[in-house]
Amino acid sequence: MGWDGMRTTASRARSLVIMRLKELEGILQNLTKFREPKSYLEQYTTTPHLAARMLFTAHSVYDDIENKVVADFGCGCGVLSIASNLLGSSFNLGIDIDPSALQIAQENSSNCELDIDFLLADITSYPLQRLEGDIDTVIMNPPFGTKNKGVDMIFLKKAMEVSNNAVYSLHKTSTREHVLKKAREWDVTCEILAELKFDIPMMYKVHKKSSVDIEVDLLRIVK
Amino acid sequence: MRLITHNMLQCHVKGCNTNNFPLNLSEAEVEIQETEFNAQFLRNMLPKLEWSALVRTAVQLGITNLPQVVPNTAGQDLEDLFLRNLHHVLLETHIQQGKMTCPNCSHVYPIKDGIPNMLLNENEI
Numbered sequence: 001m002g003w004d005g006m007r008t009t010a011s012r013a014r015s016l017v018i019m020r021l022k023e024l025e026g027i028l029q030n031l032t033k034f035r036e037p038k039s040y041l042e043q044y045t046t047t048p049h050l051a052a053r054m055l056f057t058a059h060s061v062y063d064d065i066e067n068k069v070v071a072d073f074g075c076g077c078g079v080l081s082i083a084s085n086l087l088g089s090s091f092n093l094g095i096d097i098d099p100s101a102l103q104i105a106q107e108n109s110s111n112c113e114l115d116i117d118f119l120l121a122d123i124t125s126y127p128l129q130r131l132e133g134d135i136d137t138v139i140m141n142p143p144f145g146t147k148n149k150g151v152d153m154i155f156l157k158k159a160m161e162v163s164n165n166a167v168y169s170l171h172k173t174s175t176r177e178h179v180l181k182k183a184r185e186w187d188v189t190c191e192i193l194a195e196l197k198f199d200i201p202m203m204y205k206v207h208k209k210s211s212v213d214i215e216v217d218l219l220r221i222v223k
Numbered sequence: 224m225r226l227i228t229h230n231m232l233q234c235h236v237k238g239c240n241t242n243n244f245p246l247n248l249s250e251a252e253v254e255i256q257e258t259e260f261n262a263q264f265l266r267n268m269l270p271k272l273e274w275s276a277l278v279r280t281a282v283q284l285g286i287t288n289l290p291q292v293v294p295n296t297a298g299q300d301l302e303d304l305f306l307r308n309l310h311h312v313l314l315e316t317h318i319q320q321g322k323m324t325c326p327n328c329s330h331v332y333p334i335k336d337g338i339p340n341m342l343l344n345e346n347e348i
Contacts (some may be wrong), residue, residue: 067264081328090264102338115258115314117228121341123297130244134231134271169299198346 015190024086025052028079033117034101041098042143044200046079054168054186054218055083058132058139064166065089068136071162072125078105078116078140085114092116095123124154133163138167143205144214145175153182156221166222170196173215182222183221194218224339227268227313234325234332234338236347245276246323246332248283254317265306265313269293272313281312342347 002076024160028048037043046054066088071080075094085092094116102118109116111218142155152171159167172178173195183190198214234243278289289312296302323332325341330347333340 066263069268090261092228092267093231097342099338099340105339114255115225117224118338119224119232119341120229120338125235125343126341127233130231130233134268207254 019086021052021056024056024083025049027086027112028052028083028198031079031082031105032077032208034077035104036100038098040147042147043076043098043101045077046141048079050196051079051128052192054170055080055087055139056168056219057059058084058137058168059087062166066167069093070139071095071131071132071135071159072138073138073159075105075118076101076141078118079127080141081105081116082108082112082114084139085109085116086112089137093119093131095119095121097122097142117221125157126150128158128162132138133164135162136164136166137164138169140168141170144172153179156182157186160186160221160223165219168193169219169221170216171219173217175199176217179217189222190221191220192217193220224318224334225314226277226280227272228339229323230273230313230319232332232341233329234328235258235341236330236343239325239328242327243325244278245273245291245326246257247306248280248318248327249322249324250320251284251334252319253284254319254335255311256317258314260310262306265309267274268313269309275303277313279340284316284318286312286316293303297348307331 025048028051033045034043041069055065065084067090069091070089072086075081075096078094081092081094094105099120102120105118135148140155140159143151145152156169159169180190196216196218198216199211200214232246234246272316274293278291281289288308296305317337318334319337321334323334
């Protein structure tokens, strides 16, 4: 489908009261991915398949998306934010540390004729207090902490602090016990919505295999 | 970046803890992009906004028709007028290029192609 077809579908789709999962996935498939992913930031594009299902669940099962203010921490090329906006969130804010990723995110957002604001900032150090109270839901596919140990938990903690209600995030299954322990410490409820297998294609020169399979939990954390 | 986002930004240079918000806009290139009006969203958002900061920022862009205080709009017509104006200022006014300067420490954060850059050098964090 060319850009024109996608533009019409996206804007028509947003005005539909009910958007089907397949339609959402179709639009996400046409988005531009990372051109030169940076391994030290653990960059890879969230697959349209996963992004569509993650947001569709947040929307149709938990009503955390429509008419809500939604922030995307580590938004990369904007896949999750775009899926959220297409499902009816009233305001989307995507935050990332990489300007070239945000440039792609901006392109993707414009091509879908959506209004999403992007912010170039370091989630681990930027003071997010001013966002507290404003953000209903945080959605994210944060770095797993493979390259920068502990960064996954920093993202999670910050997301919890900023969100009024729910956080949807992806974490390595191998860290599950640790995440659950932290959730108890923070006095929040952590639900494992799905167990997934991630196929991350070889983007990093250090990998010997052509792709890496990682087991990942999709979590929903509520205050 | 729209004004709704600008209303959430502050300076975070090490030691800059007071009077670090709102960031002063200058050399701003503004673009108006129409978007769907959602009265309920605006009503919900209203108590969360830093109103005087928003008014001050709007004035920096030459927008002077926001009231100094949020009006207590008794009549339906007045409320609709106020919300439509707020919608235009908050959600349709995009700053594509410009500079944001901290009123306290004068650090400058650039806005490039609609994206505000809040990154700092290592020695500034």
